Amino acid sequence: GSVKTGDFAKKCPDWFIQAGIQEHSTATAAGAASTAGVVSLWADFGVFGLSETYNQQRLNDINSANLKTVLTHVGLDVGEDGKTHQAIDYVGLLRNTFGWKLVVPGDPNQTDRATRWALGEAGCVCIAMGRSKLGVLADEQGDPLFGGDYRFRYGEAVLVRPGKDGAIFALGAMTERAVKARDILREKHGLEVSVYCVSSPLAPDDGALREAAATGRILTCEDHSVNSGMGSILAARMTELGLSASFRAVGVHTYGESGSSTDVIAAMGLDEISLAKAFESLPGK
Structure with missing residues (x-):
């Protein structure tokens, strides 16, 4: 429920694997699956999906995996869970690697576009977001900034x-x-x-x-x-x-x-x- 994979599990039960509280083996298995021709996506809290499993994610990079890791509850937005759950190092950790791409969307619309891009992008991609619902960013005319025909471009x-x-x-x-x-x-x-x-x-x-x-x-x-x-x-x-x-x-x-x-x-x-x-x-x- 916290990482919002429940709806996917209901609609595509054969494509969903609940790995439980074993982040290290999940990072390894998801990365290995991604090298076998499937689009492998793993969702977890920031501190567990990267900080806790840094060496496994580093090995996914070394092994040229094609893993899509979605981190939620990053930054200070984890709120009441406190400092032990505040993922405030995810940029720095992925900065140490050579292949990982990191996307930190600005609003729900950009998150949608970035996710579509990531699923079709070769290599390891991490999408990181907080816990709270975000407002839609608008331009000076009041129109959605990332609406319409906007397409996500990595590095822009x-x-x-x-x-x-x-x-x-x-x-x-x-x-x-x-x-x-x-x-x-x-x-x-x-x-x-x-x-x-x-x-x-x-x-x-x-x-x-x-x-x-x-x-x-x-x-x-x-x-x-x-x-x-x-x-x-x-x-x-x-x-x-x-x-x-x-x-x-x-x-x-x-x-x-x-x-x-x-x-x-x-x-x-x-x-x-x-x-x-x-x-x-x-x-x-």
């Missing part, structure tokens, strides 16, 4: 809002809060800040980075360890590209508390008010 940082006074790169579900922070900055200071939804943190979008650097200020935000997540990847890539801008990465800097997702996010300084203040701390051009 999607421009959610344009701006000339700075840029915010938000990892997946943090995009909605980044848009709200942008609204605060516009109302409070008259700043026009661009917002990018980053769903492929392991594959930086060079074009988006160049556009953002031209504004002079860049903030990255993620409910992932700030030491090994998206912010560190984008900062390294900017250095490789010779880009210069005031830069600050905000993310998880200590183990989170137990509580509602909203409260835990705010306590970590990742709510929209805190994000706006973090951007204000960046020196301008």
